[in-house]
Amino acid sequence: MDKESIVKLDKDYIAQFYGRMELAPISGKNATVVNADGREYVDFTSGIGVNSLGIADEGWINAVTDQLKKIQHISNYYYSEQTGLLAEKLVKASGMKRAFFCNSGAEANEGAIKTARKYSFDKYGEGRNRIICLTNSFHGRTLTTLAATGQDVFHQFFFPFTEGFDFVPINDIEALNNAINSSVCAIMCEPIQGESGVNPLSPEYAKEIKKLCSENDLLLIFDEVQTGIGRTGRMFAFQHLDVTPDICSLAKGLGGGLPVGAVLLGERCECTLAPGQHGTTFGGNPAVAAGANAVMERVAEPEFLKSVLDKGEYIRAAVSSWGLDTVVEVRGAGLMVGVQVRCSHKEVAKKCLENGLMILTAGKDVVRMLPPLTINYDEIDRGLEILHGVLRSM
DSSP states (O other): HHHHHHHHHHHHOOOOOOOOSSOOOEEEEEEEEEEEEEEEEEEESSSHOOOOBBBOOOOOOOHHHHHHOSOOOOTTTTTOHHHHHHHHHHOOOTTEEEEEEEHHHHHHHHHHHHHHHHHHHHHTTTOOEEEEEEEEOOOOOOOHHHHHOGGGGSSSSSOOOOOOEEEEOOOOOHHHHHHTTEEEEEHHHHHHTTTOOEOOOHHHHHHHHHHOOOTOOOEEEEEEETTTTTTSSSTTHHHTOOOOOOOOOOGGGGGTTOOOOOEEEEGTTTTTSOOOOOOOOOOOOOOHHHHHHHHHHHHSSHHHHHHHHHHHHHHHHHHHHHHOOEEEEEETTTTTEEEESSOOHHHHHHHHTTEEEOOOOETTEEEEEOOOOTHHHHHHHHHHHHHHHHHHHH
């Protein structure tokens, strides 16, 4: 089908929940996408951090298709080899104790929230159920994860939202201390806030959170839906901070392109939820788990993670070296890069696409890059050349 036919199908039959950009990709390889009109684009988005091994990675494809030839799905009433192997990899890589599988980041965060509240209920009874989150956080689009998201723009239309969430500014230790009282059961945050502008927790703040959680018997939840599975140059972003959470939520890059979420549980809460208290039909699907196992096997290699660090530093150094008035700051870790700009970030993304570069926005003024972890330097240079030209013209 040509691009116009694909667009017409979308507009005629798909609920118009998205403001799509003028691109209809039909194929690609690694970080290069081919549009329906045959034009190639450099991909600095990886499906918003999902295609961790790029497009059409042969090892990932083989793992998924091999499993599809055996059995594509079973009920969670039964055991799955691929799912068990994936849990083992995640537990050993994270230092946590157990994993639960679901289908998305929002579902993973729902599981984390339920675990934290059940842990506190079991020990203290009713009334200790509030969770402290951070201003400008993003945790998902279900009613509960919207309520946990610290952005007023999301707290509209869908009332009543789930109760029990309080918000404090990022990296403000005094505000965090003042927010803790006898009704609080957990603190939930992203090691780097992605959707609001690539804003990292300071190491000092992260350690203070851990200290307060230990002193007050609160669970620490790290939302690593966007930062996890090698995105920042470590398997988990919390490893940069030298702080291990009690609960860690994952999704996006874990599946390599297929939908999967995971909740990693530490020792304090590994047995909090009992059979019947949480579950999902498709979580831990064998074919999806096979793809995730292929991702884990590649990303866990020290040389691979070092390459992510090196490529991220290369991108940040290049943008910083341009000396453009349109650039305020370049920040991030690994291949999670934010460029704060003085011009319209949405216009930058639009012009980049017109010139052959797929790129993301975040917050009010940040151009965001989440390229495949496997992106090569030729693809990086081609993308940066386009971005440079656009920012120079703004």
